[in-house]
Amino acid sequence: MEGVVDRCPTGIVGFDRLCQGGFVRNSDNLIVGGPGSGKTTFLLQFLWNGVTKFEENGLYCSFEPDIVEVLNDAMSYGWDFTKLSSEGKIHFLRFSPKTSVSDLKKEFTSLISKFNIRRICFDPVSVLALNLEEQGKIRETMFELTSLLKRLKVTTVSADETIEYESFHPVEGEWTKTDILRFLSDSVTLLYESASSKFGDRAIRIVKMRRTAHERRAVGMRITSSGVEVWTPSS
Numbered sequence: 001m002e003g004v005v006d007r008c009p010t011g012i013v014g015f016d017r018l019c020q021g022g023f024v025r026n027s028d029n030l031i032v033g034g035p036g037s038g039k040t041t042f043l044l045q046f047l048w049n050g051v052t053k054f055e056e057n058g059l060y061c062s063f064e065p066d067i068v069e070v071l072n073d074a075m076s077y078g079w080d081f082t083k084l085s086s087e088g089k090i091h092f093l094r095f096s097p098k099t100s101v102s103d104l105k106k107e108f109t110s111l112i113s114k115f116n117i118r119r120i121c122f123d124p125v126s127v128l129a130l131n132l133e134e135q136g137k138i139r140e141t142m143f144e145l146t147s148l149l150k151r152l153k154v155t156t157v158s159a160d161e162t163i164e165y166e167s168f169h170p171v172e173g174e175w176t177k178t179d180i181l182r183f184l185s186d187s188v189t190l191l192y193e194s195a196s197s198k199f200g201d202r203a204i205r206i207v208k209m210r211r212t213a214h215e216r217r218a219v220g221m222r223i224t225s226s227g228v229e230v231w232t233p234s235s
């Protein structure tokens with residue numbers, strides 16, 4: 001199968017080898033985890049590597065009121081997004097529950113063609129569903145948005161918050177409004193904030209990835225001053 005499906009590598013070596021080289025190109029993907037599990041770090045690293053290793057421009061859509069906070073988070077890993085942003089390779093977009101999806105769609109269409117954007121991250125994706133009450137409406141809205149991004153040849157990676165999987169041993173939890181997205185998305189990866197292995201005190205598990213013969217077991221992960229690291233046979 002390797003080589004048949006076009007891949008969008010994350011550049012996180014241990015992760016890419018779990019899924020035949022990376023996310024499926026032009027797919028939409030969810031990174032699900034509890035507080036502090038590394039969701040934002042994973043997303044920023046995906047964008048940073050996109051530009052610096054694969055020459056693919058990126059867009060980070062954040063709910064964070066002050067984008068400087070995000071830049072500072074990235075800087076703590078040595079990723080200077082300010083420079084990439086001034087070169088037009090990375091863009092930051094603030095969105096809120098009030099941002100209508102039709103406005104977002106217009107904005108995306110224009111930004112993607114103007115700046116040749118190939119990777120988009122939503123942090124967190126749940127904000128898009130905050131003022132949508134019904135599951136049906138959430139499903140329809142997200143489907144419209146992801147279909148547009150796929151047509152525009154963008155690979156999307158979104159953070160989704162959960163407390164269900166805070167530790168390696170999942171606890172019973174209520175389903176939240178955006179859990180439906182796990183069915184719609186092309187892939188779902190869980191980050192465990194606490195786990196123990198010889199490699200690290202966190203873990204990562206690909207739950208599903210369409211068109212991919214991926215590793216199904218949880219694998220050791222750690223967050224260091226270089227960002228997310230996932231166990232590889234040589235580590």
Ligand SMILES: Nc1ncnc2c1ncn2[C@@H]1O[C@H](COP(=O)(O)OP(=O)(O)OP(=O)(O)O)[C@@H](O)[C@H]1O
Pocket residue numbers: 033034035036037038039040041042076077161223224225226
């Ligand atoms: N520079 C760094 N070096 C090593 N570890 C770090 C560094 N910066 C953050 N971390 C670790 O990463 C964790 C935060 O990761 P991150 O912000 O990506 O999580 P998150 O899942 O997005 O959290 P939230 O749910 O709060 O948005 C911190 O709690 C800390 O343990």
Ligand SMILES: [Mg+2]
Pocket residue numbers: 039040041123159
């Ligand atoms: Mg975060």
